[in-house]
Amino acid sequence: MSDALSLVLLALLVVTALAATFSRDLLAAVIVFSGYSLVMALLWQRLQAPDLALTEAAVGAGVTTVLFVTAIFKTQRMEEEGGDRHRRGGANEKESVEK
């Protein structure tokens, strides 16, 4: 595992994890997380685990992303700011929520 490709994959893993954590756009975070799963599948192949690579590529980058995207389309895309201004609730919107 001590070759250049594995090092690059590990660095890419950390970068994508940080990007998925600090993005405010939830959809962008989910797509970056899908890339994280894909890098992880390549790393499983480097670690001589081809069955894990197949499973991670199909399940991690496929099914999990579809689940997340479905959940985001059923809820809301942007992470809310602090405070009660950016409320998109609709019916149960009330101004007196902070007291």
Added chain:
Amino acid sequence: MGRLLDNYHYAVAAVLFCTGFYSVIMRPNIIKKIIGLNIMETSVFLLLVSLGWKEGGIAPIHAGGAEAASMVNPLPQALILTGIVVAVSTTAVALSLVILLYRQYGTLDVDRLMREEELEVPAAGPEGGEG
């Protein structure tokens, strides 16, 4: 220090675990928390598979007369194959609960959810909110 540099995949697994843990405890959005949970799970998988790896090992497949002494350890791989599937089902259940929470309260922010929990007794029924 030299031992840490030799085993840098353990260090990367620790960094990934800390990233996911930060996302779980510090980000207010629930979907961000679930992504952090997935990152934590994957870092533990990376740690365990790295424990079974050895220098110059081959994939544990008995084909073409490969001898077992030159293979990597197949036991962590078999365990983690189960772990990946469990992680996906955990994510599916958590996301369905998130959708129900959004229908009820109209927000995904944890602080706001806790405040709404104090302010209004949820008597609206499952179709309340959102409309």
